[in-house]
Amino acid sequence: MNSEKIKEIWKENAVKKIDNYTDSEITSIVLKTARKAMNRSYPGIIFWSLLILSCLLGVWVMMKYSSPQLQTYGYVLTAVIMLMLGGAVCISEWGRRKVQRYSFDMPLKEWVELRIQYFDKGIKRSGKWFWRFGLGITVLLLFCLIYIFTEGFSFKILLVQLFSGLTALFIAGTIANRISMKRMIETRQQLQELYNQLQDSEELSK
Amino acid sequence: MAKTDKEEFLSLLRSYQGIIHKVNLIYFSVSEDRKDNFQEVVYNMWKAYPALKNKDKIASWIYAISINTSISKIRKDSRYTFSGDMESINISSLDDDVEVTIDFQRLLDAIRQLKEADKSIMLLYLEDYSYNEIGDIIGISSSNVGARINRAKKQLEKLLK
Numbered sequence: 001m002n003s004e005k006i007k008e009i010w011k012e013n014a015v016k017k018i019d020n021y022t023d024s025e026i027t028s029i030v031l032k033t034a035r036k037a038m039n040r041s042y043p044g045i046i047f048w049s050l051l052i053l054s055c056l057l058g059v060w061v062m063m064k065y066s067s068p069q070l071q072t073y074g075y076v077l078t079a080v081i082m083l084m085l086g087g088a089v090c091i092s093e094w095g096r097r098k099v100q101r102y103s104f105d106m107p108l109k110e111w112v113e114l115r116i117q118y119f120d121k122g123i124k125r126s127g128k129w130f131w132r133f134g135l136g137i138t139v140l141l142l143f144c145l146i147y148i149f150t151e152g153f154s155f156k157i158l159l160v161q162l163f164s165g166l167t168a169l170f171i172a173g174t175i176a177n178r179i180s181m182k183r184m185i186e187t188r189q190q191l192q193e194l195y196n197q198l199q200d201s202e203e204l205s206k
Numbered sequence: 207m208a209k210t211d212k213e214e215f216l217s218l219l220r221s222y223q224g225i226i227h228k229v230n231l232i233y234f235s236v237s238e239d240r241k242d243n244f245q246e247v248v249y250n251m252w253k254a255y256p257a258l259k260n261k262d263k264i265a266s267w268i269y270a271i272s273i274n275t276s277i278s279k280i281r282k283d284s285r286y287t288f289s290g291d292m293e294s295i296n297i298s299s300l301d302d303d304v305e306v307t308i309d310f311q312r313l314l315d316a317i318r319q320l321k322e323a324d325k326s327i328m329l330l331y332l333e334d335y336s337y338n339e340i341g342d343i344i345g346i347s348s349s350n351v352g353a354r355i356n357r358a359k360k361q362l363e364k365l366l367k
Contacts, residue, residue: 013310104250107345
């Protein structure tokens with residue numbers, strides 16, 4: 001079958017094969033789309049809001065039941081936590097806006113290229129999980145030490161509670177991180193394959 | 207989106223829905239998947255519409271969104287694998303909704319066996335788009351489009367012998 005015949009078959013049949021939606025069906029699809037766009041929430045924002053609220057609640061409980069001396073540390077702790085979380089929220093929001101910029105109306109090659117870059121950054125970030133966890137632990141231990149020394153709290157009890165909590169957090173975090181990293185690597189490979197297909201055509205024309 | 211924009215969007219979709227259907231046709235053989243992808247394309251169009259500047263090239267804009275959305279869906283759905291090497295045509299994979307001629311079904315099956323990027327390029331070629339226009343939608347040069355079309359045509363001819 002030659003290419004003229006192929007074109008002929010396509011033109012004769014493609015329109016017949018298509019089952020166009022009626023006006024009312026199109027209106028209903030657009031309405032559904034509009035609702036979906038309005039309802040689509042961003043898990044990142046919910047996560048950060050919950051995290052900030054939990055931290056503030058923790059600090060408030062600590063300050064309410066502690067000595068005036070510790071309350072000074074409480075203010076410092078609040079300031080540090082808010083600064084760190086504020087920075088993290090800004091970075092997260094900036095990342096989300098950047099992802100949204102990868103609009104679907106770009107040329108295919110450009111779109112694939114940007115998606116690859118995005119996944120590269122995600123994979124790199126996931127690889128730093130142990131460092132980020134270590135940093136979090138250091139900050140937490142620092143404040144625990146302050147708490148122990150100022151309040152004369154039993155180091156043993158705190159250590160047992162802290163150790164079990166951190167172990168659970170570390171295991172859950174590592175598993176989640178591994179799963180997300182595996183998915184990102186797989187997706188990136190598929191995108192790279194597609195990008196190579198387009199690159200291949202560049203070589204064909206030379 | 208303002209009310210007039212919504213009306214404009216609706217009328218645009220009514221006039222150009224055929225483009226989305228055609229892209230769906232070459233990427234998905236199951237009717238349900240085509241319906242799902244249609245909605246996803248409309249959603250992505252809805253998001254991108256306020257930023258649309260060149261309304262003279264609306265068809266190219268819809269093609270770009272439809273192709274990118276379809277590829278994104280295939281990537282996310284584990285039932286699909288990215289097309290690579292050519293295989294023989296399996297005519298038993300007849301589409302499930304509309305009756306079509308055997309020749310057209312064979313052609314569809316052959317196009318679906320092309321590589322992901324080639325499927326879109328071939329579709330645009332079959333829809334009489336110029337090499338320059340195809341290049342703009344896919345993001346490669348027109349000479350590359352030409353080379354890619356020649357190769358895909360040969361592959362299709364071989365598969366449809």
